[in-house]
Amino acid sequence: MATQTSDEADRLYPLHVSDPSLSLEILKNESRCIAVEYLATAEDTVSMSELVDHVVEKKDEQSESEDTHRRAKVRFHHVHLPKMEDADLLHFDTDHHTITPMERIQQAALSLKGFALPSAQ
Template identity: 25%
Template sequence: MPRLDMVGLLMSNSEQRMTTETALKLLTNQQRQQILRRVADTPDGTTVDQLTQHLEGEDSLQPDGNGSVEHRGIELHHVHLPKLQDANVIEYDTSQGTVHRGREFQNVLRLLEAIDDHQEETSSSIS
């Protein structure tokens, strides 16, 4: 039996480029989810500085103490933004420090929204 491809369900046949596994791996990290939500809210793009400040405001300090603005900026630059860029989810201009939506952005955002909707439904049915 063929496996269910969630991203495939959310995309038209001509748009299918990313596997569900790849999209879900990207979405396992809360900071990457926050990055995608922020980029979704800024259609003209954003800067690494703005993303760093946004993430700092969302989740001030991690239990390990790695919540400083400087640490978040380093983590964005060296970990999260390159992963999202490699998957064509964002376009990251390191020289300008800007982030824009990539070719796969809408597809991964739709999956994130589906996950968010499911979590809301699950939490409201438990209440």
């Protein structure tokens, strides 16, 4: 059986990270998928508030309450952004609450094309 080169593995498994289950973990959550799509189109660094506002608007058009935003910000800060940073999709500056998309975010967004977003989790 032939072994794959690193370039072949990146092409076949664009979100390859040291822990393969992390790749699936990133894309199995609706909020992270929306964030990946948004960050892939970002020109530069975005604020966490800007990202969370976008995700809340896309997910829950009827209930954009202050409490919904607060809970989403906490979840992004403590769960979603660290997971996405571990997968080398972005850099999260916790001091300034800014997010800088990394090159791999484009690959992640391409992986989402043609797939239905997972239901909220």
